[in-house]
Amino acid sequence: MYDVAELAGVSHQTVSRVLNGGTGVRPTTTRRVEDAIRELGYRPNRAARTLATRRSRAIGILAPASAEFGPMSSLHAIEHATRDAGYRPLITSAPADPVAVRESLEFLLDQSIEALVVIAPYTSVLGELDVLGDELPVVVLNTGETPTGAAVAVDQASGARLLARHLLDLGHRRIQQIAGPADFFDAALRRRAVDSVLTEAGLEVLPALSGDWTADSGYAAAAALDPTATAVVCGNDQMALGVIHALSDLGRRVPEEVSVVGFDDIPESAHSLPPLTTVHQDFAEVGRRAVALLVGRLDGTPAEDVDPSVEPWLVVRESTAPPRREDGERGR
C-alpha cells in the first residue's frame, strides 16, 4: 500500500480513501492512485482490513453434507446473493450429526462471521444453534418453528396439500405415505399436511413408512407398503423413484395399479419412467430471500418486504392416474 502511495505521489491514507469509496479525494488524484494500483498489481490485504475495521463482512453458510439437488441449489443462490450484497460467503457443510454441526459452527465462529444462513433443516442443527447467543443474525431455510432468528421456506404444507388433493381428485381413497426422516422439519411438515387433508376428507390414514431421502430407502420401504393402497406419497423425488422401481420389481404397474408422487421436482423427475408427478419448489428463491433478509438486518435497511414463504406448485406428469376399479372412469 505504501508502494502504491509512493508511486502515486500521495500518502497511504489517500490510497485507503480511494479504495473505500473515494470520497474527499480529487478525481485526478483518484486516477493516479488507481493507475498505480494497477501497475503494481496491488491487492488489499483482507485480514488487515478486517482487523482494522473489526468487520469481517463474512456470512457463514451451514449446508448439509449431501449432494442433493434442493439444498445445493439453495446453496449456490445464497453464495451468489451474498457476494452480490458485498459480503463474503463462508461455506461449511456438515452431516446430520450434532457433533459435526457443532464443529462446523465453531469453525464459522472462528472466522468471526457476522451472520449465519442455515440450510440444514434437521432438528439436531437447531439444537446446536443456540450456542451462538443472540448477537449473530441467523436465518434458517425450510424449517418449521424457529427458536432463534428468522426463517424462509417453501411452504411445505401447501405443497403437500396440493399433492394430497390431486390424488383425492383422481379418486384415490387409500393413500399411504413414505415420509422423509422424522428429524427433518420439511419431512415432518409434509407428512402432517397430507395426513390432515386425508383426515378432513374422512379417509383412513394408513400408517406412514419412512426413508432417509435416498432412492435406496424408497425401494426398501416399498416392501412394507399396504397392498390395498392405490397411491403413495413420497417424501421426495428420489424416494419416489425407488418406490417405482420396487413396484415394478413386484410386478405392479405405475400409474395403472398404483399412483406415486414425489416432492422437489428434481431435474431427473421429468424423465423417469413414468415421468413423476411432484411438487416444484424454487430452492434458489428461498436462498435469495434468506440473504436479502440477513443483509437487510446487517445493513440497517430492514427489508421487511421479504415474504418468508415461497409458494410451490404442483407438476402433474404420468405417475398418477385414477385408481383401478374404484370410482369408475378408468385411465386417460
Add this chain to the structure above:
Amino acid sequence: MYDVAELAGVSHQTVSRVLNGGTGVRPTTTRRVEDAIRELGYRPNRAARTLATRRSRAIGILAPASAEFGPMSSLHAIEHATRDAGYRPLITSAPADPVAVRESLEFLLDQSIEALVVIAPYTSVLGELDVLGDELPVVVLNTGETPTGAAVAVDQASGARLLARHLLDLGHRRIQQIAGPADFFDAALRRRAVDSVLTEAGLEVLPALSGDWTADSGYAAAAALDPTATAVVCGNDQMALGVIHALSDLGRRVPEEVSVVGFDDIPESAHSLPPLTTVHQDFAEVGRRAVALLVGRLDGTPAEDVDPSVEPWLVVRESTAPPRREDGERGR
C-alpha cells in the same frame, strides 16, 4: 487476549504460545491459561493471526455452480479433507463462463489463499487459470492435460473403455454416443476413449451427438439418434435417463431393442427403469487425493505417493442386453 492473560496471571505472549502448540510453557501454566480461555469464552481473532503470520492457511476451492452429484461429492470431500489438514476451505462456485470464473478467482485471490483446488473441469477455466502466476499451488480435478499445476482424476478413458467393451461383448456393432459438452474435459476424454475402442474393433464410428449433462438434453438428443444403432453411450447418467425416456416415448424398448449406458453411477441410477448400466467413479476419493497433494506441497512433505489416477469400475445393471437379432443369444 490480554484479558485471558490477566486472568491467568501471565502475559499475552504466553497465551499466544499456549494457543500455538504450547512449547516452552509449563504444564501448570498451560492449564491455567486454558481455564481462563474457557471461562472468558475467548476466541482468537483469525484476521489478526493471519496478518501477523502472513499465512492465511486458506485453500480456495473453485466448484461448478451446478447441483450435480459428482462435483458436489468431490466438493464435500475436499472441504473436509482441507479442514482435517488444518487449513480453511474457501468455497466458490462459478458457472461455465470465463467472466464468472475470473470473478471467482479474483474473489479467492483477495482472500489471499495459499493454494487452489479446481473442480470445474471445463476449458474456459483452464484458460483463466494462468492469471495466478506460478506462486500458487494448484490442483485440478478430472481434467485432461494440465497446463499448470497437478491433476487428480478418475481415469475417464478407462471407464469409457469398460463401457465400450461391455457393449462389444454383448454383441453390439452399431454403437452411438451422446457425449457431454465439448468444452468439458471429461466429456471429451470419454468420447475419444469409446471411439478408439470401436475403431480398434474395426467398427464404424457413428457421428456423436452431444448434450449439456442434463436429462433434458439427453431427451432432446435422442431424437437425432441413428435408427440403426443398437446401443447408445451417454456422457453421464442424467443424459442416459433422458435418452431412455425419449426411447420409451418413441416406443423403443430398453434394453430389448436398444441398450443404453451412462457414466457416474449417481444414486438414482440403480432405481431407474430399467436400472442403468454405468461406470462408478469415486468422486470423494479424487477430492481427498487432490487435497493430499496440495497439503503435501504446502507443508513441505511432498507426499509423492499419491496416485493421481483413480480407477472407476463397471456397474452392469439392466439397461444393457445383447442386440435384438445380430449375434443370436437373446435375453438376459
Add this chain to the structure above:
DNA sequence: CCGCTTCGTCGAACCGCTTCGATGAATGTA
C-alpha cells in the same frame, strides 16, 4: 484584498496477534 470555510492530504494511533531478543528463575555440576 483579506479572513473564513471547505476540500484534499497527511501524521499517528490502533486493531489483535506473533515473534525475537532479553531477563529472571530453576536446575545441574564441581
Add this chain to the structure above:
DNA sequence: TACATTCATCGAAGCGGTTCGACGAAGCGG
C-alpha cells in the same frame, strides 16, 4: 556454595490496513 545452563516468561516491535484530528491550499463573499 558458586557458576554455568536451560527453561519459562516478558517487553516491544511489527503485520497492513483504517480513521481521527490537524493542517495547508484553494474558493468565497464583502
